[in-house]
Amino acid sequence: MINALQLPCTLFRTQKRRDDYSASDMRCGELTETQLRTYYGLEYISDQVDPWTLTRRSSMDRPQSMFCCHLRGPGKKITRQQCAAILFDEFRFLSRQFSFYGPYRHLIEKMITHMQTGNGTPFRDIALDRALKEQIIRDTSSNNSSRLLLNKSFKYNINWVHNIFPNELKNELTKSIAFSKLPKFDRFQDNFNGMGITVHDTWATDITLRSLQIHNDRYRAIVHYRVQDHFGLDSDDILKTQFSQFHFFRIWFVLQHYMQFGFRPFMTNMEATVEINGGRSESQS
Template sequence: MPALEFPCTFFKSRKRMDDYNADDMRCGDLSEAELKSQYQLNYISDRVDPYTLTRRSSLDRPQSMFCCNLRGAGEKITRQQCAIILFDELRSLSRTFSLYGPYSHLIEKMIDHMQNEKGTPFRNVVLDRALKEHIIRDNSQENSTRLLLKEAFNTYINWEKKCYPAGEKDRLRKVILDGKLPKFDRFQDNYNGMGITVHDTWATHITIKSLYIDNGRFRAVVRYKVQDHFGLDTDDILKTKFNQLQFFRIWFVLQRYNHFGFKPFITNMEATVEILGGRDENKK
């Protein structure tokens, strides 16, 4: 049986890379009437009314029983001014989801990117670091793709010929399907900034860059390439937990309202990890 040749991309998720036709990548496709009737997006912002292009006062807020600040209330503004105010409010509200840690600043960078970069892809070394740390620190025997790959290498490597058989390639794909791809949906991601910037992921490719085998040991270098969409689809905003939070209401209107149409974008992440093991480890 021939040996598997490297680099070898052995896993590709069902959803494809660079999918600009996904629902969460749409923008500027909904009218005021649709936003109000289908998604109950009547009250959007404490600062402005994006439909009438006027500044709000505290009296306008659904939770307010009296007015404590009328300065500028009812003032007409331009659509550009309204968008700037909404993005500023979005940044302010985002801090609830990014309270601490090395990733907490990312959400504001990504909001800036949506406001200014017209849908171009986003890449940041801190995102790459977050992905790598997630993969390395996941020690769940049932879910960790890194540990499941280690077990597969230990089991299916031809130790006498010092190679991985090409005929066993699909075993690697199967163990990935048996595990859980790296996603930022853990409890700590609700507060460290990764849950709001990435959370779930759209597409994942996993590639073995090299595999070195000698003296009953192996060293595999594996690259994870991951994409997510920084955008909201209609299913998102119909969920109660999203629809009731002003952060997501503003985001959806900025993206999908036909008088704004700010483009969502693809977030790119990559991480390369080493997987080490030996032929006797599965016997322990």
């Protein structure tokens, strides 16, 4: 007797676990001014304020200025709270260089504000769910798409005589996902549409088969993706020139890690449900 796969069924789960608050990019408020300025080279952070002296800047303070900033008197003193608020405003303004078109361009500013006010609580937005579903459906690479590789596995492993998916072949579905490229936002267009800066890579992914109907040599599967990312930077990030050259990331790192600020990073959660269907005799080309 052939035992059918019991549903719902978890098909795949990444080794990195969800809600891992011990991850390096989830640390905050643990670095001193000396560490940030010497080891990380974060001497000049902002064109608006100097977080080390808690003073406002003028255009003549900028490193590229032809005038020597040492000839000027000290800038206007501000409080630590005022400095953080100004840095967050600059953080949001600078984010626009990474998200200037498309339906997701507003997300980065929304997420920066969540970092400022959310005290580390998880973040959800319907636009993130929509972006995830769109990425899964539009991935048409036969070698990389988890959706298309699952399609092949369903076709080849369904017992078409008894109209069931054998429980003993569940691992074939898991393997098809393991060989795929999991959904992430590292395409060229993601550099400009807001998704590359808000999510880019992902931390943890769970994929569940919620239902499977087989009838008349056709099948219809409902597959649910749960994806989690961390909105935070770690030391490895800021030590890379591709990050540290931008004031955007320098401000982000200082707001998160400087012990005088310590704004908490957070989990970014997104979900998508997709339908996969096909037939016994369908071409897999």
